[in-house]
Amino acid sequence: MSPDSHAFIFLNAFLINNFVLAMFLGLCPFLGVSGKVKTAWNMGLAVIFVMLVSSVCAFGINHLLVRFDLEFLRLISYIAVIASAVQLVEMFVKKFSPALFRTLGIFLPLITTNCAILGLALFQTNREYDFTQCLAFSLGAGAGFTLALVLMAGLREKLELADVPDTVTQAALSLMIAGLLSLTFMGFAGLGG
Amino acid sequence: MATDPRAPETLSLATFTQGVWKENPVFVMLLGLCPVLAVTNTATNALAMGLATTFVLLCSGVLVSLLRKIIPKQVRIACYIIIIATFVTIVDYAIQAISLDLHRALGAFIQLIVVNCVILGRAESYASKNPVTNAFVNALGMGVGFTLALLCLGVVREVLGFGSLFGFELFGASFQPWAVFALPPGGFFALAGWLFLFALIRKRRTAAKPEESHVA
Numbered sequence: 001m002s003p004d005s006h007a008f009i010f011l012n013a014f015l016i017n018n019f020v021l022a023m024f025l026g027l028c029p030f031l032g033v034s035g036k037v038k039t040a041w042n043m044g045l046a047v048i049f050v051m052l053v054s055s056v057c058a059f060g061i062n063h064l065l066v067r068f069d070l071e072f073l074r075l076i077s078y079i080a081v082i083a084s085a086v087q088l089v090e091m092f093v094k095k096f097s098p099a100l101f102r103t104l105g106i107f108l109p110l111i112t113t114n115c116a117i118l119g120l121a122l123f124q125t126n127r128e129y130d131f132t133q134c135l136a137f138s139l140g141a142g143a144g145f146t147l148a149l150v151l152m153a154g155l156r157e158k159l160e161l162a163d164v165p166d167t168v169t170q171a172a173l174s175l176m177i178a179g180l181l182s183l184t185f186m187g188f189a190g191l192g193g
Numbered sequence: 194m195a196t197d198p199r200a201p202e203t204l205s206l207a208t209f210t211q212g213v214w215k216e217n218p219v220f221v222m223l224l225g226l227c228p229v230l231a232v233t234n235t236a237t238n239a240l241a242m243g244l245a246t247t248f249v250l251l252c253s254g255v256l257v258s259l260l261r262k263i264i265p266k267q268v269r270i271a272c273y274i275i276i277i278a279t280f281v282t283i284v285d286y287a288i289q290a291i292s293l294d295l296h297r298a299l300g301a302f303i304q305l306i307v308v309n310c311v312i313l314g315r316a317e318s319y320a321s322k323n324p325v326t327n328a329f330v331n332a333l334g335m336g337v338g339f340t341l342a343l344l345c346l347g348v349v350r351e352v353l354g355f356g357s358l359f360g361f362e363l364f365g366a367s368f369q370p371w372a373v374f375a376l377p378p379g380g381f382f383a384l385a386g387w388l389f390l391f392a393l394i395r396k397r398r399t400a401a402k403p404e405e406s407h408v409a
Contacts, residue, residue, distance in 0.1 A: 022377050024231035028310065031223070072286070075304050076278040083271065115227045115308040122301040167396055171223055172388035179381030186376065 006136040009129070013140030016191055019116050020148040021182040026116030030149060031174050040153035044146025048139070050086055050111050051120055055138035057081045058121035059131060078121045086112045116145055151181060204327050212334030218311040219342035219384075220391055225311040229343060230380035232302050236359050239347025240340070241295055245284045245303060247336025250312055252280045254332035257320040264321075273316040274307070281306045311339060349383050350374045 002008065019025045026047075033043045061077050090108045094101045101108075111117065120141050124134050155177050164173060218224045228246070233239040253276050257264075264272045285303045289296045296303070306312070315335055320328040352358055354375030356368040373379050 024227050024377065024380065025305075027226040027230065028224075031226070072282060075282050075285070075307060076275060079274055079278050079307055080271075083274065113308050113310055113313065115305050118308050119301060119305055122304055126301065167392045168389060169392045172385045172392065175381045175385035175388065179378045179385060182378040182381055183373070186378065 004133070006132060009133055009136045010140035010143075011191060013137050014144040014147070015185065015188040018144045018148055018185050018188075019119070019141050020145055021178070021185045023119070025119040026114050026145055029110070029114060030145075030152060030178070031171070034149055034152040034156055034174075037150060037153045037157060040149040041146070044142070044149050046089075046108055047111060047114065047116065047145050048142030050082075050089055051117060051138045051142040051145075052135070053085045053089065054078075054082045054117055055120055055124060055134050057085060058124065059134050062125050074125070078118060082117050082121070083112050116141065148181070152178065155181075204330060208327055208330045209334040212331060212336070213338040213341065217338045217342060218314075218335055219339060220387060224314060225309040225339065226384075227305065228302050228309060229346065230377075230384060232299055233343055233346040233350055233380060233383075234354065234375050235298075235351045236344060236347040238295075238298055239343040241288070242299060242302065243336070243340025243343040245288065245299075246306055246309060246312070246339055247333070248284055249277060249280045249306055250315060250332040250336045250339075251329065253277045253312060253316055254320040254328040255325055257316045258323060258325045258328035261321045269321065270313075270317070273313060273321075277312055277316070278307050311335065345387060346380070346383050349386075350379055354379060 013019065017023055020027065020030050029043060029047075034040050058078055058081060061081060062074065065071055065074055065077065086109060090101075093108070120138055124137055129137055152174075156174065159173070159177075168176075212218070216222060219226070219229050225246075228242055232242045253273070256276050257273060260272075260276075281304060284306070285296075288299070288303060315332055319331050323331070348358065352363060353371045354373070356362065356364045356370050374383065
């Protein structure tokens with residue numbers, strides 16, 4: 001696979017350089033919202049959606065900024081766009097599907113401060129992806145985030161029943177599991193060739 | 194922050210020390226973990242990241258505190274984010290000018306300081322309610338605490354993963370580096386190890402106290 005092909009970009013963001021386990025992006029929801037598989041799944045879907053929207057917006061904005069020689073405004077405009085994209089998604093979901101809105105609850109607005117979203121926008125700019133590559137990248141990154149979150153939630157549901165020493169606090173235990181998951185994901189590095 | 198959050202705090206040593214130890218952003222509050230794990234594979238990177246974050250914390254803390262009576266309540270978060278993003282852009286260009294190698298090593302994580310929840314958390318819960326000097330001292334404490342935590346991780350990971358410290362070789366040529374600590378999983382393991390250590394110390398302390406009172 002050539003490194004520019006869409007399939008490779010997707011796989012790379014999905015497994016090889018998983019946003020959570022290899023790049024350490026979006027750790028707050030990864031540790032905070034991974035208590036139950038159901039909520040983890042919903043959170044993942046919301047993140048995929050916001051990633052797609054903000055990736056498309058960031059692509060457009062970057063073109064505008066480059067045209068007018070205003071690259072130093074990139075960071076400020078990206079963060080503003082992500083914040084408004086999340087706000088927009090929130091209003092949209094609230095209007096058209098109140099049931100989904102209730103399930104997502106507080107997680108929707110919190111996506112704004114998820115560094116995976118801003119990271120995605122910054123990486124796609126640094127790597128100079130074209131429009132369809134951006135789409136593949138954001139889908140892969142979102143799917144990878146969801147996969148990591150659901151895996152983690154599944155493990156933590158099992159751990160509820162495990163007998164662990166009480167000095168190993170909740171956070172230390174979660175980090176240990178995350179480390180093991182990250183080790184297994186390193187096995188995918190061979191896929192890159 | 195245990196007192197009434199709306200009343201401005203009087204300036205004391207605790208304003209500084211709470212960020213360093215009692216409310217250490219990384220080890221106690223588990224905030225801003227993304228840069229903590231991502232750029233601490235060497236002690237140099239960890240120190241640079243810590244200093245950059247401290248600078249943004251200080252500047253945004255002071256500016257938010259100066260503007261706290263002007264910023265309308267409804268749009269305050271957006272204002273804070275814009276202020277923080279401005280200073281992060283300054284840091285980003287400054288590091289690029291000072292050391293291009295360092296800029297490459299830290300990569301997008303300099304720009305990602307914007308979404309570091311430690312900074313927004315300080316702006317929202319402290320700088321927006323306190324006078325400038327308090328905000329400055331508090332932000333300095335938080336920054337020092339954050340830098341120390343990053344250094345703790347960076348030193349462990351560099352010594353084990355590369356067998357060096359700040360780039361200087363520590364062991365002879367026969368040293369076999371424990372490569373996993375230089376790789377992503379090592380970040381998780383190192384932080385889990387530190388948290389475990391602190392939990393152990395805390396447990397020892399609470400276990401020791403009742404005995405003392407019993408003796409007395």
